Amino acid sequence: MKDLMSSLESNTTGLHYGNRVLLPFKVHILKAIIENDIITDFSLTKHNAHYNITDEFTEIYFHDYKDIKENMSKYETVKLIVVEKGNDIFDLSNHLKISLHFEEHHKLEIEKIDGDILFIE
Amino acid sequence: MKKIYFLLFVFCILSVSAGLTTAEEPAVTVSTVIETSQDGSHDLPEPLMVLPFVALLIAIATGPIFYHHFWEKNYPAIAMALGSVTIIYYLVVLGDTHSLMHTLAEYLSFIALLASLFIASGGILIKIDRKATPMLNAGILLFGAVIANIIGTTGASMLLIRPFMKINKDRIKPYQIVFFIFIVSNIGGALTPIGDPPLFLGFLRGVEFFWFISNIWYIWLPTILVVTAIFYIIDSRNADDEAESNYSGKIEFQGLKNVGYLLIILISVFIDPGIMSWVPSLAPLPIGIREIIMFSVCYLSYKGADDKILRANEFDFEPIKEVAYLFIGIFATMIPALQLIGHEAKALGDQINAGDFYWATGILSGFLDNAPTYLNFLSAELGKFGMDVNSKADVLSFELAHPLYLQAISVAAVFFGAMTYIGNGPNFMVKSISERAGVKMPSFFAYMVKYSIPILIPIFTLVWLIFYYGKG
Numbered sequence: 001m002k003d004l005m006s007s008l009e010s011n012t013t014g015l016h017y018g019n020r021v022l023l024p025f026k027v028h029i030l031k032a033i034i035e036n037d038i039i040t041d042f043s044l045t046k047h048n049a050h051y052n053i054t055d056e057f058t059e060i061y062f063h064d065y066k067d068i069k070e071n072m073s074k075y076e077t078v079k080l081i082v083v084e085k086g087n088d089i090f091d092l093s094n095h096l097k098i099s100l101h102f103e104e105h106h107k108l109e110i111e112k113i114d115g116d117i118l119f120i121e
Numbered sequence: 122m123k124k125i126y127f128l129l130f131v132f133c134i135l136s137v138s139a140g141l142t143t144a145e146e147p148a149v150t151v152s153t154v155i156e157t158s159q160d161g162s163h164d165l166p167e168p169l170m171v172l173p174f175v176a177l178l179i180a181i182a183t184g185p186i187f188y189h190h191f192w193e194k195n196y197p198a199i200a201m202a203l204g205s206v207t208i209i210y211y212l213v214v215l216g217d218t219h220s221l222m223h224t225l226a227e228y229l230s231f232i233a234l235l236a237s238l239f240i241a242s243g244g245i246l247i248k249i250d251r252k253a254t255p256m257l258n259a260g261i262l263l264f265g266a267v268i269a270n271i272i273g274t275t276g277a278s279m280l281l282i283r284p285f286m287k288i289n290k291d292r293i294k295p296y297q298i299v300f301f302i303f304i305v306s307n308i309g310g311a312l313t314p315i316g317d318p319p320l321f322l323g324f325l326r327g328v329e330f331f332w333f334i335s336n337i338w339y340i341w342l343p344t345i346l347v348v349t350a351i352f353y354i355i356d357s358r359n360a361d362d363e364a365e366s367n368y369s370g371k372i373e374f375q376g377l378k379n380v381g382y383l384l385i386i387l388i389s390v391f392i393d394p395g396i397m398s399w400v401p402s403l404a405p406l407p408i409g410i411r412e413i414i415m416f417s418v419c420y421l422s423y424k425g426a427d428d429k430i431l432r433a434n435e436f437d438f439e440p441i442k443e444v445a446y447l448f449i450g451i452f453a454t455m456i457p458a459l460q461l462i463g464h465e466a467k468a469l470g471d472q473i474n475a476g477d478f479y480w481a482t483g484i485l486s487g488f489l490d491n492a493p494t495y496l497n498f499l500s501a502e503l504g505k506f507g508m509d510v511n512s513k514a515d516v517l518s519f520e521l522a523h524p525l526y527l528q529a530i531s532v533a534a535v536f537f538g539a540m541t542y543i544g545n546g547p548n549f550m551v552k553s554i555s556e557r558a559g560v561k562m563p564s565f566f567a568y569m570v571k572y573s574i575p576i577l578i579p580i581f582t583l584v585w586l587i588f589y590y591g592k593g
Contacts, residue, residue, distance in 0.1 A: 033556075035193075035557070038556060038559060075432050118283055120560050
């Protein structure tokens with residue numbers, strides 16, 4: 001499995017099924033924005049969303065959505081602030097902003113957010 | 122699903138109203154609808170009929186806080202269900218199709234302008250590569266206040282909110298967005314009829330185009346400067362812990378084609394049979410050439426926009442959809458409230474002075490849409506002096522003989538739109554864009570309690586004391 005940066009550089013895609021998103025790398029998620037929802041609480045006591053890091057991938061469940069793709073318009077994305085597993089989460093320079101584009105056939109395009117896209121940590 | 126609700130709702134109003142319009146009632150167009158709306162030929166609604174409006178306001182205020190996801194999924198249905206209660210009451214109990222058609226025409230005018238400005242400005246990208254400072258931020262807000270009078274508060278808000286947030290990305294706080302709403306999305310647009318919809322309705326009624334700037338600038342300028350100064354003081358205390366970066370100082374502008382579309386929208390504002398006699402009326406449709414041009418601009422500016430710009434702006438129809446759905450409910454449910462207020466204002470005309478009109482227009486503009494509120498109080502003011510709002514000659518005479526009264530409601534309608542998220546169309550859009558960018562905005566109540574009441578009410582009280590207290 002590739003690491004986060006090489007996945008982004010090689011445009012490796014993830015997957016999406018309904019409210020489940022699979023990222024092809026291992027990351028901690030600090031913040032997610034989906035539509036007007038700003039999610040920072042991924043604890044199991046809350047029902048917004050939670051994520052698991054497996055040996056093969058990172059999976060996120062957005063519990064308030066049945067099918068995320070249905071809620072996404074053409075230019076709309078889900079935005080995440082992530083830190084690669086193993087990196088120092090307290091070092092802000094390790095925080096990376098990525099956006100998820102929900103494509104057809106369950107394909108998930110993952111992009112590093114450039115300066116043009118507005119995403120406040 | 123939301124689209125189906127919306128289309129069904131509009132279709133029902135159109136078809137039922139068209140079917141019930143009798144030979145005795147004149148055919149309606151956007152301008153004739155406005156001309157004949159206050160004829161008083163229909164019974165007043167029962168005071169209880171303000172309940173759907175109150176329920177909608179409560180839902181808008183509490184939904185995003187207490188039942189967020191239910192509200193997000195169901196607000197179109199809730200807004201339209203409550204709107205339908207009022208519509209059915211007017212159709213079945215009062216037999217008043219006229220008020221409904223008038224409201225529909227105003228709603229279509231309102232949403233055509235907002236949607237076209239929103240979509241056209243979504244195809245424009247402004248990049249400012251400068252370090253955010255309180256002075257630069259204040260400068261952007263002042264610039265926004267000025268251009269709001271040229272491209273409307275909606276156009277200015279949509280054009281500037283993203284660059285404003287981008288340059289502040291490392292020090293952004295909700296207060297910055299709130300002040301943006303105060304200054305650019307509301308108070309700024311008080312100088313021309315293009316600035317804010319209520320003034321445009323006044324212009325359609327016969328108030329001269331330049332009357333507003335020549336009679337309001339000396340209230341507008343100190344108000345804008347005071348609000349900006351408060352922003353500057355607060356912003357100066359917002360420490361910038363950003364690591365030193367290199368800034369080129371460059372300002373980049375992309376999407377020139379859409380600037381052309383913005384110009385078309387501005388010109389189309391004047392394309393109305395009430396202003397230009399050669400413009401054909403589309404009676405009995407509650408829509409005119411102006412709205413057709415604006416809706417065409419929506420389509421063309423979106424289809425022709427640069428894909429990269431739309432992607433960079435993360436262009437999404439949801440903010441304008443949210444405004445469209447909520448305001449169709451607001452426009453429908455507020456008909457009884459406005460009619461009752463208009464009736465009371467006329468009945469009590471002798472006892473009401475300019476200061477009372479200022480507060481009444483202002484407070485109601487904060488919670489109702491400010492355009493119809495303004496029109497009702499304009500009608501009440503003219504009624505107080507034995508004049509008719511349907512006569513352009515009367516409006517012109519009123520403007521010359523009683524400028525204080527006209528000024529009071531014009532200032533109040535625009536300024537107080539900043540009091541709540543629902544006071545003016547762009548407020549909601551700016552909130553939505555900010556949340557999608559990751560800024561946690563204050564709730565409906567927190568916006569009022571933390572910001573608009575403590576900051577704006579003292580300033581608006583000062584305006585009242587200086588300009589209207591004991592006058593008129």
